[in-house]
Amino acid sequence: MIRRFGAVPRHNQRYQMRPGAYAILPRNGRFLLTCQMDPHPDIQLPGGGIDPGESPLPALHREVYEETGWSIAAPQRLGAFRRYTFMPEYDLWAEKLCHIYLARPLRKLGPPTESQHEAVWMSPEEAIQRLGNDGDRHFATLFYRRSQAKTQPKCSRPFLKG
Template sequence: MITFGKMEPEINYTWRPGVYGIILKENENLVALIETDDGRYFLPGGGMEGSESHVECLVREGIEEMGKLLEIGEWIVKAQRYFYSEKDGTYYLVEGHFYFARIAGNTGEPLEADHNLKWIEAGEAVKRLFHEHQSWAVQKALTMMENNG
């Protein structure tokens, strides 16, 4: 598995598995991203809670971040990233599981008011994503689409 970021010596990292959906508008070459109020961009998804399955996690995150019901599709890739979260004051080793996903319906307004769904051109999305492992996963997804196209 590929790992991004640098492990700092003598730092205790909190392992945080997460699930992320790569949602493409294929004919328009657009990727769904979540923009937070601080101007950062992330893939829809997030950390797993308790004994959640990958499907349960992505469905919950879709409701929270987008107000959308997500359907999980084909698995794409897994990657890790070391980083420090200023928001949490915690050092994390995030393990991302990335899947193709699609929006299957609306559930109402997003539960997280500071999260906004944006459709961004694929190349630009890769550049804007805050986490390197998410950018890499989008590139892998686009390559898979090209190879299957």
């Protein structure tokens, strides 16, 4: 079963399935994110819809480039979540099936090609607070906690009081 985040679906509303691929992009202690400016500024994990006939990984590469201007490498799937939302840019009520990946931002190729998007860098702590949906925050938090646990020193023996 895939976990749901956000609003409970309305019983009287029809939703169109909208699968998408999104990425957590850490580099030098910060996350590369996108700010979608319209209809209001919204910080998001870069990514978006998987087109009909397209596979998730090519969609992920395309969407990250469109929204940030960056190429990525070594994507690894972390999981997925579902959310029900209205997408004003498409005038569409969507059941979004969000596939989340971890990838490495490789290099900046230019500005975002998708209008109303701006690439932004944030510390993981700020990103977790400012990401615009609960699912993005959940996966960013999980990744951040795991990465912090890996960098903590480990003792081979318990600490003994003298």
